[in-house]
Amino acid sequence: MKVLWSWLLELCDLDKQPTVEEGAKALTRGGLEIEGMTDLGAGFSGVVVAEVVGRKPHPQAEKLTLVDVITEKGGAATQVVCGAPNVPDPGRKVLWAQIGATLPGGMTLAAKPVKGIVSPGMLCAEDELGLGDDHGGIIVLPEDDRTALGAKAQVALGLDDWMLEVNAPANRGDVLGHLGVARELVAMLRGKIVLPDVDLSAFVGGDGAVPMVDIANAASCPRYTARLITKLQVRPSPQRIAQRLRGVGVRPISNLVDVTNYVMFELGQPLHAFDAETLSAGTVRISHAADGEKFTTLDKIHRTLIPGDLVIRDGEKGIALAGVMGGLDTEVTDKTTRVLLESASFQPLLIRRTARRLGLHSEASHRFERGVDPELAQLASDRAARLMCQHGGGEIASRLVDAYPQKRTSPTLTVRMARVRMVGGVPLETSTCRDALERLGFTVGGSGEVLDVTPPSARADVAREVDVIEEILRVVGYEQVPSSLPILRQAPGNRPADRADVVRKALAAAGLSEAITYGFQSVERNGALGLPGSDRRSQPIAVRNPMSIDQAVMRTSLLPNLIAAVTRNASHGRHDVAICEVGSVFLRRGEGSVDRPLHELADEPTWCAGVLSGKRGGQLGAGTAWDAFDAKGYAQIAIRAVAGDVEIKTRATQSVPCFHPGVAGELVVGGHVVGWFGEVHPEVRRRLGVEAPVFAFDLDLTRLRLMDPAQMRSIPRFPGSTRDVSLLLAASMPASRIEEVIAAVGEPLVNQVRLLEDYRDPKLGEGMKSMLWSILYRSPERTLTDVEVDKAHEAIVGRLMENLPAQRR
């Protein structure tokens, strides 16, 4: 919310006059953060108030006038060339941008000939000073303007001021007007509030018809006041009101409308003025809308209401959407002479719901949503009535009609000093606390260790002891709270290492760079893997209100974002990419499709995926291309990081659609498939924009049992013996089959089986290959003899030849 520094100062009498910086700092320190400060007059400089003392036509140009101006009484006149049609009579004041003046847009004035006559600067129009769009003529100050000649134009324009942007907390409806902010200033800097002039005695006229007010439901509308003001004349607002409204970002319209806005900004009480001529029933009723009730708001939009909406009625006819917007039919116009002035308070929740449902966020609804103190209604009504009469020539035709079924009373809260000290951690004296609260306008009773605290009616947010404690602390200053460290007291049972972090560290140590990508993605990207509809991952959870289509659904796999990252890197010229991600994917529980809303939490298993594309660096030149076995290697590292030194079996698979059917393997641990690796299916990577082959692995880490602390195995004390065997086999024979056969023999001396060569050559015969296997035999108890080793080895070779089939080479 925007506030003006001069306006704030007008509403308080501070013990010591602060600078605007001091004021802003004090407010921020107390919790009203000042997010920005704008010097309203910073847009231009070198423009001064000058009096016109003479004028004559320009000899060369019909539309130009030569204006004589002075900047001090009796001073020498200067002749300025002016093109405006409204050069005033001598005696009136104008704004003269002298030579060297800078104007919005950065222009600096220099003496310049205009049709042969040099003009020392110019007389300014509104638009030239950045004050509005008006270029119809120069600014002529009002006759009663009292600004001294030669003063900065900012003074005359009310721009010799600062605008502060207050970040009002959501629970502080009371600071949405200058008065509330002034109260904070008074509390922080000490001083007292100066209420604005609400004396109506000069404007009381004859008795008009006193309207009746009928509140149907006091919970919806705690207070409604109405007052009739007559004999008004619509005209532009006085300069001061117009200037202040502009300063807080509101466009002045006319005296009546402007006064309602002015008082709202001044006191925080939204007001509404109805054209009383348009009202006929004599009773203002406040009741909820009928379902489907039609109403046209003053923005000319026809609206359909629901029973939750609160309506102000002239008899039965709706005339305003309470707290949100007035109706078109009863709007104040240029011809209005009689006004029914509303000053009321409504239940915040109702106003918020209506405003949100209709997308109608107004200055009024913003305040009502945050709560407007019912106690404020009369003050605001009086203030507005005074200003309307003062500036619109009206008179008050009726007493204030005040429907206030249940007067707001603030609760008296018991505040224990021991609790204050305990929660704050600071040893405060009772007197300090009392002083802090009184500075905020709280009433403090009791003494010693227990205080009875009554907050002012505006502070409905203070309802509990702890709220009072916060008030005390923020006035005393949070900086007065010392810092201490709590004693270390931990509930038993520390969490084991997180499997995700274990994997991240292992993969980074092995050479992959960790990426973190968004949890949501586009529908298209989610579908890029080509998973069948029966797969849970092809039914992602949709975001109802995404910011863009790229964030439409929650990811069900890590791969699409990672493969897309390869594209992104390639677009920067980086074709060699080796990255991984460990994170949650989001899967529906049970049945559901992307169109169906989610009614329960999702499964969020932790997956780990990696993609390799291009080459790994070599010392000089090209390096080596990544392939599927690199992906397999990284997958095994990830699995072992979680599960320890488990046996990982590999099976070729053609059933994972995102992988190349001939270059894909599933990884099996303890009989369960825990993930896959291989070459990404060329169509999948093309859908995601990648030209070059991509190798990947994809693991569901939640399927792995997190290992217990690794136990040391004994280091062999005796040497082993190696025997090799070269086999001639069918080219289609998978390596895993040989390992299985060797394992099936169950020879206890076999310590390690390694494949040294997988050799394919037409000379070996059609469809054949050769494999060289090396088997290490070792006993933990003794050195083996050659005879023992040979015997074991021959038994294994025999089994291989028999079972595979294979020939020995």
Added chain:
Amino acid sequence: MSANELIANLDKLGDEFLSVIQPLSDEQAIRAAQAQFLGKKGKVSEVMKELSKLPPADRPLVGAAVNKVKQTIEEQVCRRLGELTALAAKADLARVVDVTLPARPVPQGHLHLLTQVRLEAVQIFSELGFVVADGPQIETDWHTFEALAIPKDHPARDMQDTFYLSEEIVLRTHTSPVQVRTMLTQAPPIRIVAPGHVYRRDDDPTHSPMFTQIEGLAVDEGLSFADLKGVLIHFVSRFFQKELTVRLRPSYFPFVEPGAEVDMQCSFCGGSGCRLCKGTGWVEIGGAGVVDPDVFAHCKIDSEKYTGFAFGMGLERMAMLRHGVNDIKFYYEGDVRFLEQF
């Protein structure tokens, strides 16, 4: 041959051996030469055969000469081998490699900067007894808002623009629901930190629709606002590796009372004012406060017996402040030019 002749021959053999091995430059040839002289059929043995023909009185003299020549030869072998070893060592040291050639790249992986920062933050809080807790990113409205004293239609909901998955299910806008989940399942004392991804409808150079928070919660008897301050000061000083102070500024978060914005003394200028802190000497790093009794009520914790404090910070922000990351987007694009820097 007489004894003297034999002795002279033996001496000559000694000299001859020297001339034979001197040109030899490998151990094998030297050993072969040694065998030629000292082997069974070697030249010295030939001489020894004459020994038996000598009168017994002369034999000791000649025998001594034989031993002497044997010793000489062995010494020469030793010496020559030593020479050769020294030469070889010298030659080896004469090798010159262009060490300015590029290194052979060792696979070098990188933990994501946010992971590094998160692990470090968790480590620092663990020194004070905080353990990690977590919760789902897809959360109920109740855990995300209602239990944290942010009822439906409360203006405080405007503070966090929420992604909805349905009427009741949201992408969590903060890690605070982990507080609720923890308090519902664990009795005090509680000391947890909950790092994790959160989501808000916000997208500009300093806001990302997904970002990472770390939440802290301590519930115990006698915890105060001062303890909160101490924990935060400990954290920023350890994280930024310098003595930094923390300023708590009154603010409103519905689930804490008293509530505060947490400002840290600018880590870049130390508080004297710079571009980073916009001249104020302070940078905002998060929100904090004393747990609101209403939250305790939702979580069935006795707010008379226990007090607690909670805080939340953005890890992206912490990493930005410490590592100069100037656009939050870099964290999530998978651009290896970024990932490989940390």
